[in-house]
Amino acid sequence: MSRHDPEKLYPGFPGTEPSEHIRTIPACAALGMSQRATIGAPVATSLDAALPAVCDTHGRVSRGAALVLADQATAGGVFTTLPHPTPMMTLDLRVDWFGPLPAAPISCTIDEVTREGDLALSRGHLTSGGKPVGATVARYLVGSMPGGTPGRMDGRSEMLPPSTAANFAAYLGAVPTIDGMTMRPRSEHVGAPLPAYHGGVIAGLLEQAGVAAIDPAFRPLDIEIRFLAPALATLPLVARVVPRRTGRRAITLDIDAHQGDPSRPVAIARMLAITDAAGDPIRHALPRE
Structure with a gap:
């Protein structure tokens, strides 16, 4: 086309x-x-x-x-x-x-x-x-572009191959730490040509760290990520999990990511997980103006 x-x-x-x-x-x-x-x-x-x-x-x-x-x-x-x-x-x-x-x-x-x-x-x-x-x-x-600097669409034209990783966790390559996970940069993590981590890859790391920190009886219900600064894909990305509330039916976690200075996070996230069994979702279309 x-x-x-x-x-x-x-x-x-x-x-x-x-x-x-x-x-x-x-x-x-x-x-x-x-x-x-x-x-x-x-x-x-x-x-x-x-x-x-x-x-x-x-x-x-x-x-x-x-x-x-x-x-x-x-x-x-x-x-x-x-x-x-x-x-x-x-x-x-x-x-x-x-x-x-x-x-x-x-x-x-x-x-x-x-x-x-x-x-x-x-x-x-x-x-x-x-x-x-x-x-x-x-x-x-x-x-x-990431960081707030004016930019233009880059001229990348090379069609790149898919990952050969055995699964998504292997694609990220993150390893557990005492309070989260650390991911070392790979070329296939890049989004913007700074090079910076793709926002979705950052989100994936935060989600994986959050899930690893909760009881398997809980299932993630939602996650919201705010991107605060560019995450350079030349440096490791450290995810840190902070439980906010743990109840019988629901858990709320905060997760942040930094690149060496915990006081300067590049992204923050909040995740809600529940024990309720999954149902059969049905979309209901409502009238629109």
Whole structure:
């Protein structure tokens, strides 16, 4: 597909076909992402559950991989609102889970994007086989690279291969510490060309550290991440877990990430986990104005 075909990409979408741009982003290519972004059709980003690096040790899609998906998919939604390809950075990301993820492909489809000057709020839903598995919302600052510096879309054009990791945990390569986890940088963790860690990879590390700190009887219900500063993909990333409330049915955790100075976190997150058994999620469409 090219921009001269009858079904064109949105003008603000980078590349000449929907998946071209993400295949040049190391973290997205590593997880085998693909996109649909033609005018008049749903804007969706997908993960292939057949790729081991996308899955947990049970063969289901990893929530960490789904966080990388949600971050990239919501950014894709913002691209559709732009007159030409423009860089942006993630300010915050939230995902609500509807039960465990399946051992099947999942997609994140964008529902709406609201622009307020250079700020953009992108909402989407995650599905597998037509069934809801999660919902996401993210806010972006358009026109800036990580760190708030003005930038432009870089000229990366090399199509990168998927990761050969045995599962998502192996893709991250994080090791336990006394109060969290530490992840050493890999080229396939990169998002922005600083090089900086992909926001979804940071989210995946925070999620993995949080889950490792709670009783397996609890299942994560949601996680919200705020990105405070660029996380350079030349330095290790240290995740630290602080339990806030532990009850019989619910646990609330705070998790932060730093790169050497705990007093200067690059990201903070809050996770809620519950013991309630997962139900059968049903989406109810309500009237819209």
